[in-house]
Structure formats: structure tokens, C-alpha cells
Amino acid sequence: MANKITDMSKIRKVIKFYSNGKSKLFISSYLSLSRNTVKKYISLYEILGLSPDAINAKTDAELELLFSNTAAESISPKLQSLYDFFPKMERELKKVGITIHHMWEQYLVLHPDGFQSSQFRHHYKIWGKRVNPVMHMNHKSGDKMYVDYAGKTLSIIDKESGELKEVQFFVAILGASQYTYAEASMSQQKEDFVRSVENAIRFFEGTPAAIVPDNLKSAVIKSSRFEPTINETLADLAEHYETTILPARAYKPRDKSLVEGAVKILYRRIYANLQQGSCGLDELNSEIWDLLDSHNKRKLTGRPYSRYELFLEDEKQQLRPLPERRFEIRYQSFATVMQNGHVQLSRDKNYYSVPYQYIKKKIKILYTSSTVEIYYKYNRIAMHRRNYKPYVYTTITEHLASTHQFVAG
Template identity: 85%
Template structure:
């Protein structure tokens, strides 16, 4: 068949090899695929601009649907120039005060024969849906810090009694850069939670405009769509650091999708690595977490030329 879909496991390997810097010739030879097939799926992957991590999380059925519905269409040089401008625009929009209108003014100054504002907005929306088909939110730098606990716990051993104590795995992430902080703490009680939030801000060396926790009791005494009641200790911390608390809305998974995604990644890069190791103090456990966290933050984002730290 002329347009037969290639086996999804091979597509995953094509994308993985490509993200790891392998040449198309190597990929074609190693996977016994034609060079045109390899070029086709790499081109589709570039059009989608998804990370390999997101691609790898999809089922074969979802992946087949994604690639079968995406095509690399021939577009005019004028439109291609516009599309080439959008990745830079996406990065600039994360900066405080930058708007789509500001970016259009930059674009039209360099391309006086380019698209007017209505078409500019239209094509940016189309481009955004193609490169971010999964739930996507635009984050401003320094705007929000998302915090949550992982569902799975870690453990330490009391050196005197040999008792194994479960400890919590706290994660914080900045919206725009995805720069991540993590630590183990003795509990999810408000004192430990507030300490972890403060440690995260010290790690980030700054205070976000807002802190977004899940609706855990350490943060929110009473949930409400309009006026949730914030734990007094957390409210005092927010007042001290001149920030605000914006709890994620109940039944609104998009509000906390970023930190939940970070938890999943850290499960693979930190939790799995240390879960079988014996630790005899919280300090010892956290030192190991922070060593692995440093590697995570300095690792280039899949399919991107930058890391969380550099961003």
C-alpha cells in the first residue's frame, strides 16, 4: 500500500534516535526503513514540535492517529517566514509584558509585506494547535510556582532502632522555564509543607507572583471556586514574601498539569534511581535527590536546544 502506516514501535525508535543526534542514514540502516520513510516521520515530528517524552507516553493508537492526521504541506515562502517567526514569538511571550500585538509589530517591521494582525493571530492559533495538541498554557517568567507532593513515598532508616520511616516527596516547578525543585520531608503537615515551599523559593532565588498548590489540607482549609480559605501559616508566608496563594481549582486538571507532569518525570529520573537505596537521615536522602535534580535541570529538553536551567 502506498500510504501504509509504519509500525508505531519503529516510529518511536526513529524519533528517539533523532533526538539523540543520530543521522537519518544511521536510523534508516539500523531500523531497516527507507530513507524517505525516516525523513517523513522526522518531518512530522518537527511539525508537531512535541517532546519525545510526550510522544513516548502515547499509546500506539494515539500515536497512529497523531501522525496520520498530520501532514507536511507545501506552503508559500511568505507563510513559511511567518511560521519561522513563531518559535521565537512563543519564547518571547513568556516574558512579562510581552503581548501578541507587540510581537506582530516586531514581525511587520522586518516583513512589511507580511500578514496583517487578524491573519497573524489566525495563523499563530493554527500553529499553536499543531505544535501543542496536548493541553497547553502560556506561562510568564516569574509568574507562578506550582507545588505538589508525589503520590509515592520514599523512606529513611532510624540508625538507632532500625525502624523504616516513610517520608514525602515534594516537587515545585516554575511555569515558564520548567525549572524544578524537589526534596524529601517528614510529612505533608503544614509546618513541613511551608518549610518546603520556602526552600523551593530559596532554591529558585526569587519569589514568584503566585504559588499554586493543590487543594491539600496543609494549604487550603476550605475549598471554594471563588474564595478558598488558605491555611493561616501559608498565608503568613505569602504575606512575608509579598506573593499570593492561588490554589488549583477542584476538578480542573489543567491548573496543575505542569507539576503533575514534573512529578512523573522525576519518578523516572530520581525516584526509580534511589528507591532501593538505604538512607539513614533526611539530609542524606535529600543530598542524593539534589544531585540527581541538578542533572535533570541541566539536561536538554527533548527536541529543544536548551535545558531548564539555561531557560
């Protein structure tokens, strides 16, 4: 195909061999490239005026965009006007109901002698690969938030023991704008994971239609291609924020490619600039958030806007409003009602009353930092304020049998 972009690894080798004094004939033969192709990229390299080290420091996406822009003089005005239309089109496609065909019709209104539908789609695909090699999923505004942990941990100083401790790096990203949140947390345990997910929702100031975690043990109890079992606490969080949990499908890397790509970028923009092992968790997170702000406000490759600008203009208004109260993690415990009409919450070693009709029944206790709820066969039979003082009875008089009420009186 005419003007097809050569693989970036080959272009790197062309520049390397040329810098080392190899002839164009040798480079052409060794890399199985035509002599005209070799001449073309050597010429572009000389026009750019960059050193071989500067070329090696760039990512494949940056290098491809650099060579494409340098060769832009050879692009016809008709094609250039089409490429100028694509950044706006990409943003519009993130809105619900907008299709490529719809945008092609708008393009023809502006350029009546422009490309027809098939060529329009073809060039959009080429443009998408140039400015973002992983642009293969069309994310709608406010639709999904992807969450995951980085493979590489961070480290902090434990203030009590003075020891060096490893901490986890949590990342959340909105699909349409790529607006990103990150924080360090003590573990990947259920409580820390759920709290990090909620912190991300609060950071975005709105709730997406769905949260997409990887198949973490803290998110998914049992993996399945058809109906994975969601952790009960994460399901409670989703109910509180009126959203849905959609675990990434096993063996489907595209389901989580966006957040994994974000992690790779944050390795370069955050990890490399952190003062690890010299501060506590709060100080580390403060550093992370400062660097994250710079990352979100940095212009996207090949586009005239940043993640933050895209979020404010296109995605924020599509998120569901937040509830006033934050989510409280609920823990559960099981017990048998004692003869005196109370059940023991073993974690605090204290007792709570239930209606006397449930004496000797097996019940479930759901408790948060502030409340204790008692259930029998899915029906709530009692609710109390949580009392942390051990060996104390919390009693509602109406729960007692009439004779016990008389004695208590």
C-alpha cells in the same frame, strides 16, 4: 485541512502493522486513514531509520516533533521562517504587557510579505501543540509558583530503628521558565509542607507574585470556589515573603496541569535513577538534587534552550528579593492568666509574665523556636525569649503590680 498531523496513536499502529508485514491497503482500511496518509508516514518512518522499539520508547510529543521535522522539507520557506520566529516569540510572551498582536507586528517588520494576523495566530497554535502538547496557559515571568506532592512515595532507612520508611516527594515549578525544585520530606503535614515551600523559594532565589498549591489539607483548611480558607501558617509564610496564596480551583485541572506534568517527567528522570531504601533522608535529597540539576539543564523539547537558561535570562530578575531572615513557623496556644500574672505555655511547661491588668483574662500565645508573643483581643501585650527549661518563670518586672514589684525588690 492540508498537512494536518495525524493522531500519534494511529501513527504508532501504522508503524506496528507495517513492521508486521501488513499491506498498506489493509492498514488504510483498518485505521480509516487514506492510502496517501499511510504511504506518507511509512515513507517518513523509513527515512528516519528507527526500529519499532525506538519509536515506542518516545513520548507522543517527541514522536510528533520527529515526524514534523522529517517532513520539514515540504514546508515552504515562508512558513519555515515563521516557525523559526516562534521560539523567540514564546519567550517574549512571558514578559508582562507583551501580546501576540505585538509580536505579529515585530514579525512583519522582519518579513513584510509574511502571514497576516489570523494565519499568524493559527500557525502559532499549531506550532505550540507540536513542541508542547499542553501549552495552553500563557505564564508570565515571576508571576506564579506551582507546588504539589507526587502520588508515588519514596523510601529511606530510619537511622535509629533501621526500618524502611515512606517519605513524600515535593515538587515546585515556576510557570514561565518551568524551572523546577524537588525534595523528599517526611510527611505532608503543615510544618513539612511550609518548610518545603520555603526551601523552593530559597532555591529560586526570589519570591513569585503568587504561590499556587493544590487543595492539600496542609495548605487549605476549607475548599471553596470563591474564597477558600488558607492554613494560618501558610498565610504567615506568604506575609513573611510578601506574596499571595492562590489555591488551585476545585474541578479546574488546568490550574495545576503544569506541576502535574512536571511530576510525570520527574518520575522518569529522577525516580528511575534513585537508590531508594538504602540511605537516609539527607542522602536521598542529595541524589534528588543532582538529578534535578541535570533535568533543569536539559534542553526543552523543540527549543534551543533549557529551563535553567530560561530562568536566568527571563524570570529570575522578575522575582521579588528575598528577606534576610528565614521564616519561623508560629504555633498557637490558649490560656488564662493566673493570679500571679503569668501564663503557662503547656508545650514547655514553663511560665511567662503579662501586665497585671490582664489577670484572669483569656489570652492567645503565639510562639516560634525563639520567641513567645502573648495577645489579648488582637493586641500584643507581652513578648519574651522562649525558654525551654520546664517549670521556670520568665518575668518582666514592669508587668507586676506595684505591691508585687515591692516584694520582688
